[in-house]
Amino acid sequence: MKTSTIVAATVGTLAVATVGYAIYFDQKRRSDPEFRRKLKKEKKRAMKQMKEEEKKKTTKTAQTVEEALAGIKEEDFPTSMEEREKFCMEQLSTGEALFTSGPDNYDMAAICFYKALKVYPAPAELVMVYQKTIPQEVFTLVMGMLSMDVHKKQEKYYTVFPPKEMNVKVDELPEGLTADGQKVVRRGLIATKDFAVGETIYSESPIISSLEPSMEGGEFCHYCLKQIVEEESKIRCGTCSKVVFCSTACESSAMTEFHAVLCTKDSEDASSPERGLYDYTKETNNKYPEMIAKFLIRMVHEETVNSGEEYNLFDHIERLRFLEVRPSAAEEKEIELLKTALGSKIPGIEEFINEERYLTLKGKLLYNAYGVSTSLDASRSVEPSPEQYRSVHDAPVVGAGFYRVSSYMSHSCDPNTKIAYHDHHNSLSVVATKAVKAGDELHVGFIDQKNGTLSTEERRQELFQHYRFKCMCPVCETD
Numbered sequence: 117m118k119t120s121t122i123v124a125a126t127v128g129t130l131a132v133a134t135v136g137y138a139i140y141f142d143q144k145r146r147s148d149p150e151f152r153r154k155l156k157k158e159k160k161r162a163m164k165q166m167k168e169e170e171k172k173k174t175t176k177t178a179q180t181v182e183e184a185l186a187g188i189k190e191e192d193f194p195t196s197m198e199e200r201e202k203f204c205m206e207q208l209s210t211g212e213a214l215f216t217s218g219p220d221n222y223d224m225a226a227i228c229f230y231k232a233l234k235v236y237p238a239p240a241e242l243v244m245v246y247q248k249t250i251p252q253e254v255f256t257l258v259m260g261m262l263s264m265d266v267h268k269k270q271e272k273y274y275t276v277f278p279p280k281e282m283n284v285k286v287d288e289l290p291e292g293l294t295a296d297g298q299k300v301v302r303r304g305l306i307a308t309k310d311f312a313v314g315e316t317i318y319s320e321s322p323i324i325s326s327l328e329p330s331m332e333g334g335e336f337c338h339y340c341l342k343q344i345v346e347e348e349s350k351i352r353c354g355t356c357s358k359v360v361f362c363s364t365a366c367e368s369s370a371m372t373e374f375h376a377v378l379c380t381k382d383s384e385d386a387s388s389p390e391r392g393l394y395d396y397t398k399e400t401n402n403k404y405p406e407m408i409a410k411f412l413i414r415m416v417h418e419e420t421v422n423s424g425e426e427y428n429l430f431d432h433i434e435r436l437r438f439l440e441v442r443p444s445a446a447e448e449k450e451i452e453l454l455k456t457a458l459g460s461k462i463p464g465i466e467e468f469i470n471e472e473r474y475l476t477l478k479g480k481l482l483y484n485a486y487g488v489s490t491s492l493d494a495s496r497s498v499e500p501s502p503e504q505y506r507s508v509h510d511a512p513v514v515g516a517g518f519y520r521v522s523s524y525m526s527h528s529c530d531p532n533t534k535i536a537y538h539d540h541h542n543s544l545s546v547v548a549t550k551a552v553k554a555g556d557e558l559h560v561g562f563i564d565q566k567n568g569t570l571s572t573e574e575r576r577q578e579l580f581q582h583y584r585f586k587c588m589c590p591v592c593e594t595d
């Protein structure tokens with residue numbers, strides 16, 4: 117069968133799912149580890165093959181790919197669903213006509229197939245169709261273009277993120293050698309300006325945050341985690357009695373970003389799909405499953421609004437380190453609860469939340485989340501959740517937040533910064549506690565050192581237990 121025929125059939129079936137299909141498959145394209153692995157594998161294979169070809173054809177293939185990519189611009193691609201589908205089919209049939217007319221037109225054919233791939237909602241599937249239907253040389257060219265494309269976007273990430281005005285950059289830092297002499301690098305957060313003690317280096321809002329389950333519905337805002345001092349200024353959710361907001365702005369942000377999906381609605385009975393997740397959160401005092409649900413809803417929501425951002429939420433978090441979480445009965449249950457809570461509202465999400473993705477997201481939270489302390493009362497006692505977060509605060513922690521930039525900070529037992537919540541909501545500020553010079557790496561303490569009473573041994577043990585690294589900070593090393 118011809119490529120365009122197979123694709124036409126597939127498009128026909130997929131189009132039935134309309135909106136859900138667009139959201140789900142676009143997301144899948146960007147975040148499917150299987151697809152990424154395949155790309156990586158294909159990239160390796162294509163590159164290897166390209167090298168061999170290079171020898172034979174004196175770099176003709178690589179040059180073709182470079183040149184072809186240089187001539188293709190993002191604005192050449194249509195934006196609406198219908199136009200994209202039409203464009204895709206046109207490219208496919210032109211590509212076919214070109215390659216059947218002989219090897220002289222393989223380069224041009226490859227460009228068409230590459231363009232079709234750029235707009236097709238499920239590119240991983242289209243790659244598989246290509247593999248079976250187009251000549252090997254053309255396929256190699258297409259894969260070369262695709263991998264260079266992905267590579268370019270990946271490479272560019274740290275040149276545009278974090279934004280310049282945050283006064284920091286993410287850079288690779290040497291981290292010694294492996295047993296067999298290979299250089300090890302890790303990513304760290306570097307100041308791009310000098311800062312005096314007490315100066316705020318930057319502030320950022322979280323991707324997601326959640327209150328400790330025991331604090332929910334009391335006097336803290338469900339959206340920004342701020343303490344609501346005046347009873348009369350409390351805004352209650354219009355449909356449930358489980359959460360409160362500090363302002364109508366927080367209420368409306370929460371609604372558009374996640375609460376409309378997660379609201380337990382008092383009018384519904386106790387067995388409603390959203391209640392399962394809510395009850396589990398309360399019973400186990402665990403908030404990370406709910407944070408993952410919020411993240412997934414935001415991620416899908418992001419697809420429906422054109423924010424103009426080059427990198428989406430998933431692009432931001434996929435680069436972050438994470439703890440490996442071994443699946444247990446608890447995670448299995450959490451995955452089920454998420455599927456139930458979101459499944460009916462977000463088509464395709466049930467397939468999306470597989471075990472691997474869920475565990476990765478949980479591992480990212482466990483490694484990167486910060487304890488958020490917004491309480492105005494330093495002596496307040498909060499029932500701590502069993503889930504870990506980075507925390508060295510004088511004030512009690514009322515919840516946790518997951519931040520794009522601050523996740524890159526590494527630990528030191530003698531850090532040069534501390535975390536502050538200046539406005540008493542979940543916007544995190546990094547404050548210099550030592551003089552910081554441009555080029556210095558920023559460190560923060562991940563664990564409470566109990567006013568310096570912990571020994572090196574104890575600190576290392578605690579860090580290893582929670583974050584699985586052996587602290588090599590100057591304090592630990594000189595001890």
Ligand SMILES: [Zn+2]
Nearest residue numbers: 337340362366
């Ligand atoms: Zn608020």
Ligand SMILES: [Zn+2]
Nearest residue numbers: 353355356379
């Ligand atoms: Zn509600």
Ligand SMILES: [Zn+2]
Nearest residue numbers: 529587589592
């Ligand atoms: Zn240390």
